[in-house]
Amino acid sequence: MSKIWLITQREYLTRVLNKTFILTTLLTPLGFLIFFIVLGFIMNTGSDKVKNIIVSDRTGILGGELSSRDNLVFEFSNSTLKDLFLVYEKGEVAGILELSSPPDTLQKKYVIQYYADEQLGIDEIFAIEKAISKKVRNFKLKAYKLDEKVIASLDTEVTLEPKTIKKEKNITSLTTIVSSVIGGIVGYALFFIILLYGSQVMRSVMEEKINRIIEVLISSVKPFELMMGKVLGVGLVGLTQIGIWIILIPALFFLGTLIFGIDMNAVPTLPANNAAEQVLNQQDKIVQILAELKGLNWWKILPLTLVYFFLGYFAYSALFAAVGSAVGEDINEAQSLTMPIMLPLIFAVYIGFSAVQAPDSSLAVYASMIPLLSSIVMPVRLPFDPPIWQIIVSISSLIVFTIFLVWLAGRIYRVGILMYGKKATFKEIWKWMVYKDNF
Amino acid sequence: MNSGIPVLSLQKVVKRYHNHVAVDNISFDVNQGTIFGLLGPNGAGKTSLIRIITRITAADEGEILINGEKLHALHPHKIGYLPEERGLYKKMKVGEQLIYLAQLKGLSYSESKQKLGVWMKKFDITSWWDKKIGDLSKGMQQKVQFIATVIHDPSLIILDEPFSGLDPINSNLIKDEIFALKEKGVSILFSTHRMEQVEEICEKIVLVNKGKKILDGVVSDIKQSFKENKFCVKYNGNLNLSLLENSDFNIIEQNHQELIIKLSPEKSPNFLLTSLLKEGIEIHYFNEVLPSLNEIFIKKVEQNNE
Structure with missing residues (x-):
């Protein structure tokens, strides 16, 4: 266990202290800010000659x-x-x-x-x-x-006001919209993070194999410990980066509003018939949206989303590690082997988008309980308050499947990292999986 | 410490892969404070054996004992392994990298740092602490790699072709270190197919081919047992060679005032000397020619392959 921790530490520190990491982490939000300022400037600028x-x-x-x-x-x-x-x-x-x-x-x-x-x-x-x-x-x-x-008074704005019959929950016309937006953002962010850091795990495994340090390492630690340490370390790097962004992006936007006096909400507005009324309406809406956001059950959504993130990230990045161990120097080979990993990930994000519109469709419900898909689809559905039994089924199946995948990936990994010169085909990898324990 | 129990003992170790036997019933002991040669042509099963000892893989049959104990998870902490295919993290600094590798071998941070300081001083490379591995020359990297092998004070060191890629100066440096470690009581398993190094360094050897042990023992004994009763004579004066040609003598090589003669097995060297003296020549040099390990190696491997 302490060795996994040592490896995690190294993976984490070498990445976080890397200049490129520091630069991208700090500059990305700044880049966003500059992008919006420039965008706002372009949108607001027209002919100015009198x-x-x-x-x-x-x-x-x-x-x-x-x-x-x-x-x-x-x-x-x-x-x-x-x-x-x-x-x-x-x-x-x-x-x-x-x-x-x-x-x-x-x-x-x-x-x-x-x-x-x-x-x-x-x-x-x-x-x-x-x-x-x-x-x-x-x-x-x-x-x-x-x-x-x-x-x-001719044009009438009709609002469908949902009312619950049994549940003691306050639902308004905005609830669905706010839930959709939150669900959509969470789903896409999870997809992006899993893909980004999963492929980092893969590259890191490939690096150790290519520069041949692997044999020195696994004469000190078990391949499984090495793989887990790596997955954990890179995962923590991901959390660090996201944490910094979550703090930095709103902070920078706030600063931007203060310094440049740009009203971020006004940037891409629709042409209004009655500007004054529109502004009033907008302010009203913002207050309502804030109230809706407050009304969401964050105590449930946030921890559960984190649980899904960790389980999903572990399952996928273990698979990425296995692929990294199977290929040698050839990045093209890696691309064809990552296809089976990418497919469920891409399906999951699309099902997630459809779940935003129809969170109770049978596709969304089943997908949110199927491992590999559930790690993205269920977090999308969380703001819509899915039944508790679905969450339990979803998480427990995901836990079991993630453990199985990590175990399976470990089996591929332990053989793959020592295999040179053999082209890793799916058939070959299958053989590695079924090698007896003392490979 | 010197209890007579071998530091490493292999007993009837077998390792099978899908369609071939990589290690076939191999046994040998490595005693404390000795340099033991593990020899064999490429693909003989040396690396498979080493990977079993370092617990990278496990044997299918047989036992491996370290200091008399069955090989277990903590034993790799007592083993230093320098693989043939070696490498380090290119972007990590020398100091932090070696401390990391030492910690993986079970040392604490402060122990690692202290021991690393000693080794860097010994190799006169203290100034490299903050250099990145990628910025070092290949020879320099080998020194760093050697320190990584020995930093945790292992009682058994496994060196797989340690001199490949080293210039003569660095080779000698590493060789001196190997002898110094041996003096301290460390056992060294030295795997190679370069025989001249083995003769120079090893006391005992085991020769493997196609997964099987085909020869083992003390180097000098092996050479004795493979001797062919050949003698080298250097002399002054005229020698009528035809007089020597008979069933007892066989001249194998002749140079200017130098002969290599093969003696029939039942005759003693004294018999050859008196016969030569009778011819009235002046003998300056007389020595038994022992086969080189290289010759024995090739002979045994060829026999085994037939």
């Missing part, structure tokens, strides 16, 4: 007032188009906007003219179109003698 535009409104629907973008300055004029062209030629204005005839109240389309030799930017065109569309709307409302409030 443009004076003369508006010739012969219809009067604008009422002598128009505002769209900060850089567009509108000046109303009653002069003829001919005179305005003269003003344009002097170069004092960027263009002339003309509303020649009033809109037809029965038509959905309305055409206005913009005279200039240099065209407006697409964002400027949208802004002007939107501002005029609003004016036309008011014009039509007046023509029909309609009240704005009446119109607003």
